[in-house]
Amino acid sequence: MRGSVREHVVLAPMMHLRIGGPADWFVEPYGEEDVGLVVRACRELDVPLRVLGGGSNVVVADDGVRGAVLHLGNLNRIVRDGTRVAAGAGVTLPSLLRATKDVGLAGLERLTGIPAQVGGAVAMNAGTRDGETFDLVSSLVVVEPDGAIAVRGPDRFRARYRDGGLEGAVVLQATFALVPDDPAAIFERFSQSLKKRNATQPVAQRSVGCVFRNPAGDAAGRLIEVAGCKLLRIGGIEVSGLHANYFVNDGTGSAADFVALMQEVRRRVRDRFGIELEPEVRFWGG
Numbered sequence: 074m075r076g077s078v079r080e081h082v083v084l085a086p087m088m089h090l091r092i093g094g095p096a097d098w099f100v101e102p103y104g105e106e107d108v109g110l111v112v113r114a115c116r117e118l119d120v121p122l123r124v125l126g127g128g129s130n131v132v133v134a135d136d137g138v139r140g141a142v143l144h145l146g147n148l149n150r151i152v153r154d155g156t157r158v159a160a161g162a163g164v165t166l167p168s169l170l171r172a173t174k175d176v177g178l179a180g181l182e183r184l185t186g187i188p189a190q191v192g193g194a195v196a197m198n199a200g201t202r203d204g205e206t207f208d209l210v211s212s213l214v215v216v217e218p219d220g221a222i223a224v225r226g227p228d229r230f231r232a233r234y235r236d237g238g239l240e241g242a243v244v245l246q247a248t249f250a251l252v253p254d255d256p257a258a259i260f261e262r263f264s265q266s267l268k269k270r271n272a273t274q275p276v277a278q279r280s281v282g283c284v285f286r287n288p289a290g291d292a293a294g295r296l297i298e299v300a301g302c303k304l305l306r307i308g309g310i311e312v313s314g315l316h317a318n319y320f321v322n323d324g325t326g327s328a329a330d331f332v333a334l335m336q337e338v339r340r341r342v343r344d345r346f347g348i349e350l351e352p353e354v355r356f357w358g359g
């Protein structure tokens with residue numbers, strides 16, 4: 074395999090929350106074929122394999138994760154063909170948005186402010202009130218769980234609310250179908266979304282975005298706020314005073330604090346509304 078393999082790598086600096094112990098192995102393949110080789114090798118050797126994107130939706134346990142963590146930062150190419158734009162899994166959404174806006178291609182501004190990589194946005198079907206990732210995806214290149222590289226078209230998409238329905242595949246590349254528009258108009262929509270987000274979410278603090286999924290017909294943030302949880306704190310993790318579905322780390326928090334706060338918030342919402350909140354955030358280890 075071309076790429077780097079490092080042993081015992083602490084994950085916290087790579088996580089948006091800045092929390093998490095070491096991975097046994099941290100693997101950064103060079104190209105798409107190399108990712109396939111890693112998937113096949115881990116399968117044959119029975120080594121657990123996880124894929125890390127931008128680390129903006131994962132809480133890693135304080136004692137870390139066993140097995141290998143795959144990071145696809147080297148898959149960072151953006152290729153345009155008319156109104157279609159293919160982006161590697163390691164491209165960040167903000168840089169893709171900038172690149173497509175500059176050439177007058179609209180659509181991605183509905184994902185403004187999401188600090189994901191393309192692979193993570195697809196895996197989570199990340200979205201906002203204005204739309205979600207799979208509104209725009211026309212095809213995917215993936216490594217299937219058996220290690221084979223395959224192209225998936227819409228007939229094989231299984232995306233749902235905040236779940237890309239990948240069924241164990243690793244995303245290598247996504248192609249987005251965009252529409253021509255004036256760069257100034259795209260920029261204006263982007264700026265408006267960003268302004269709204271900055272005013273209503275603690276974007277400058279360490280978090281994983283929304284901790285819980287919105288239950289049908291309601292908003293988890295509203296339920297948490299009405300249940301009296303704003304500014305509730307355990308250790309270094311606090312329910313944001315700006316948006317109650319965001320938990321923020323003051324720099325001293327641990328994964329154990331995060332989980333304990335989630336349990337307490339769930340209990341209070343259950344007691345008050347009889348609703349069981351489901352996590353949107355993913356947990357590794359522990």
Ligand SMILES: Cc1cc2nc3c(=O)[nH]c(=O)nc-3n(C[C@H](O)[C@H](O)[C@H](O)COP(=O)(O)OP(=O)(O)OC[C@H]3O[C@@H](n4cnc5c(N)ncnc54)[C@H](O)[C@@H]3O)c2cc1C
Nearest residue numbers: 126127128129130189190192193194196197199200244282
């Ligand atoms: C400040 C802030 C604001 C946010 N706002 C939003 C928002 O408005 N809307 C929203 O939906 N989310 C939001 N989020 C959450 C998060 O950004 C999204 O869930 C995003 O899709 C995660 O992408 P990531 O690249 O960081 O993935 P990670 O957090 O690294 O991983 C998330 C999941 O995707 C999997 N994954 C990552 N890459 C791949 C790949 N190449 N192939 C297969 N699986 C992969 C991981 O294994 C993991 O299960 C926010 C988070 C923060 C911190």
